Amino acid sequence: MNSTDHMDKPIQYILCLVFFCLVSILPAQIRTHDNGEVTFSVIRDSKTGMLRGLSGWNGRSLSDNFRYPVDGQRQYLGMYSDIWIGTAKDLVAGGWNLDGKSNWVAEKEISQTNIPNGTRSTSVEYEAVDIDLNLLVTQRVISWGRSTHPDADDFVVIQLTITNGDVIDLTDVYVAICADWNMDQVGADKADFSKDWFDYNKELSMLYAYDGDDSDGLDPVxxxxxxxxxxxxxxxxxPIKNQENGQLNTAVFAPAYRSPLISDPNRFYRSKISARNKADLDELEWAAWDYVAxxxxxxxxxxxKQSIQITFGLVAGKSKSDLLDNAQMAKWITYSPQNITLERSQGLVQLQWEPAINYVDGYQVRRLTIGENNLDQLGPRILNSLRYDDATVERGIRYRYTILPVVGNALEELASKPIDTALASTPENVILTDQDKAVLVTWNKPLYVPAGYYVFRxxxxxxxxxxxTPDIVKDLTFADVEVETGVEYVYRVRPLDTKQQPLAFDSNEVRILPVFPPSRLYTERGTKPDSITVHWPLVSERIAGYNVYRSYNGIEPWTRIASISKSEIQNLSEKPDGSAPLTDQFSVLDQIDLHFVDPNVYSGSTYYYMVTALNQEGRESQASTPTERLLISDQNELSTQVNLLKIFTYPSPWQLLKYDRLTFANLMGQVVITIFTPNGDLVHRIDHINGKDKTTWDGRNKDGRLISPGVYIYHVETLNPQIVGKISFSGQITVFR
Incomplete structure (x- = not known):
């Protein structure tokens, strides 16, 4: 018996037409999860509030969903994937039905929240309509970001909270997801469809799919x-496609079929119209096909008026083993307490955590004493709280804590990640900074402050x-000056007692590959007209390259104008005369000095330069000391330069409460005026393009807020009509209330 024998072809044809019209004209409200390796959309009809199960959106109409990976081309979840909730009595609400309507309608829009820890949560409430079920469903979709949770970014979690809105109890309720996985690459021919294998993993309660058509190459996902x-x-x-004619199998849209599909595990298998796993497919001699899970x-x-809560997951993997690992991670992250925090005070450790996503009876706190084998259960067997205070700790002993979810029994395999601590003198948060030809080692004060520290390298x-450190260090910092660029160093800090004897609480080891900028940097007018040459000594053979920066006023903004790599420097050094340029800008002199020529300078402008070095890891050093001010001038352009230097502002100083605007006077044609703080932060930009000799500013920054009293730097750039190139000028504005 075929599962669609009760329907004739005209009905199937009409149904397909109805669906086609619906998916083509639906105006959608969309909330997308794309913070991980999966792109998954939640869709709601903007006009009717109707939801179509787990359908996606292609910008014009309903479509497939669940793109994997996030930058891939395939969407693996078919459009007719759905959420079914109902009873064993032929009452099953869904997003796709024979009449073309959805039973799920949401009056409110979909909300989406991005949590700082990289988690994204989408929530929508909808109720069942046009069916004798008084249900209110809250659907929450959760995903985890690839940067914060790289092991939990291959799935989305769908949590359904179902509330009985009736005044009488609702019995024999089932909650299901119908997933139309399409793993096979479908061709352009509309008659082609996905031919896949499905199987069931009992340990994980997971139905999974994989490509079963090797005629076009097997997709490993x-x-x-x-x-x-x-x-x-x-x-x-x-089978969502009829196995005789390949047409859409309308049985999945009929409550009379949905009801036994979600309530009776064996009925359709006994009738040989469904399977439970790959072994059943083989027994029935069914080929790879377009099935639904x-x-x-x-x-x-x-x-x-009460509720139940069910949680499903849609999981992907680049292979079967990868899928199983990701499914296990989905189970762990929804049961295990997350974001555990630990605070210490003398004689007390305070633990706090966020509740599990799934239902748990409570939690169990366990503690391991480092160096011993005993694992202690702390507090009650089931802790009905999200906090535990451990007052049984002792100074100088290291502890490792884990939090276990309890569902009947403690779930050992779903325990939280361990968190270590000690009420000790361990220097914490050791930070290394390379600056001023030294490595600066800093650390935080321990809970129990020692008499001092030694630093080891x-x-x-x-x-x-x-x-x-030849002597005891009393502060929380030490500068190591005996270091070289490009040499890797590893540091640790050791606390000392009052007799300057070491305590057994060394800090963690921290590494650095220091890189320092050139120590000497100087400029001169280039041999070519309108050019400047910048010179500096080669720092080290371990340097991976240099960046050259330029400024008009010696402060921000500094613009990177050139870069050179180590290999390019070596090519320059290997030239026969030692100075033949690789480019028009760089050359090496006497194997020790690097010369850079800046050809993009203009008369009447002032220039400053600084250089940074790069280490083998691509990390950039602090900048060198800026060069001295260098003014480019030309006798033929002296009158133009003098006119430019006559730019001034008034009132000066500027009293904001008395004068609502500042005037820039003696401008030359079209100019751009940028205003900065003394630290180089951009405050405002004025594009003066009308050619007049004046313009004004209302004292508001780029965000529209009134500036604070203080000193500001302005920079004017113009295209001089008498010469080719830029001319610039900088000045100062003093502001008070």
Whole structure:
């Protein structure tokens, strides 16, 4: 018996036309999850509030969903994927129905929240309509960012909270997701469709799919539908395409078929019109085909005005083993307490955490004493709190804490990541900074403050650490001046007691590959007209390159105008005369000096330069000391330069409460005026293009807020009509109330 024998072809044809019209004209409100490796959209009809299950949106109409990876070309979840909630009595609400309507309608818009820890949460409330079920559903979709959760970015979690809105209890309720996975690459021919294999993983309660058509090459991606929290009722593999004619199988849109699909695990298998796993497909001698995965939870009795909560996951992997790992991670991150914080005071450790996404009976706190084998359970067997204070700690002992979710019993495999601490004198948060030809070592004050510290260092090529502080360090900082550019160093800090004896609480080891800028930098007028030459000594053979920066006033903004790599410097050095330029801008003199020629300078302008060096990791050093001011002038342009230097502002000083505007006078044609703080932060920009000799400013910054009293720098750039090139001028504005 075929699953669509009860329908004739005209009905199927009309249904397809209805669906086509709906997906073509729907105006959509869209909220997208793309912070991880999966792109997943939540769609709502902007006019009717109708939701179409798990459909996606292509910018014009409903479409497939679940792009993987996020920058890939494939969307693996078919458009007719859906959320079904109903009973075993042919009452099943869904987003796709035979009449072309959806049972899910949301009056309010979809909301989306981005949490600073990289988590994104989308929420929408909808109710069941046009069906004898008084249900209110809150659907929450959660995803994790690739930068903050690189092991949890291959899935989205769908949590459904179902509330019985009736005044009487609702019995025999099932909650299901129908996932139309399309793993096979479908061709341009509309008659072509995805031919996939499906299987079931019992340990994870996951139905998963993979490409079953090797005629066009096998896509290695695997995708699965997993029940993360809920009582498993059924798992069905059901053909969404009719196996005789390849037409859309309308059975999945009929409540009479949905009801046994989500409530009876064996009925359709006994009738040989569905399978439960790959072994069933082989037994039925079914080929790779366009199937749907149906996973349901139940049965539940929901008391009047009460709720239940079910959690599913849509998971992807680049292989089967990758899929299984990602599914296990989805289970862990939805059960395990997250974002555990630990605060210490003398004699007390305070632990706090966020609640698990899934339902748990409570939590259990365990503590391991480092160096011993005993694992202690702290507090009650089931802790009904998100906080625990451990007052049984002792000074000088290291501890490791884990928080376990409890569902009946403590779930060992879903324990939180361990967090270590000690009520000790361990220097914490050691930071290394390379500046001023030294490595500055800084650290935070420990809980129990020691009498002082020694700093130890191991240089590249050395096997042992050696003490580099001849005397005890009383502060929380030490400058190591015996360092070289490009040599890797590893540091650690050791606390000392009052007798200057070491305490057994060394800091963590921290490494740095220091890089320092050139120590000498000078400029001169170039041999070519309108050019400036910048000279500096080559710092080290371990330098990976240099960046050259230029400014008009010696402060921000500094603009990078050139770069040279180590290989380019070596090519310059290997020239026969030692100075033949690789480019028009760089040359090496006597194997020790690097020369840079800036040809883009103009008479009447003032220039400053500074240089940074790059280490082998591509990290940039602090900048060298800026060069002295260099003014480019020409006798033929003296009158133009003199006119430019007559630019002034009034009133000066500027009293904001008395004068609402500042005037720039004696401008020359079209100019750009930029105003900065003394630190180089941009305050405002004026594009003066009308050619008049004056313009004004209302004292508001680029964000529209009135500036504060103080000193500001302005910079004027113009195209001089008498010469080719830029002319610039800088000045100062004093502002008070």
């Amino acid at each position: 695997h995708a699965g539908l997993i029940l993360l929290d809920g009582k498993l009722a059924t798992h069905q593999i059901f 149906i996973l349901s939870a139940g049965r539940y009795d929901i008391r009047a 191991r240089a590249e090529g050395e096997s042992d650490f050696r003490q580099i």
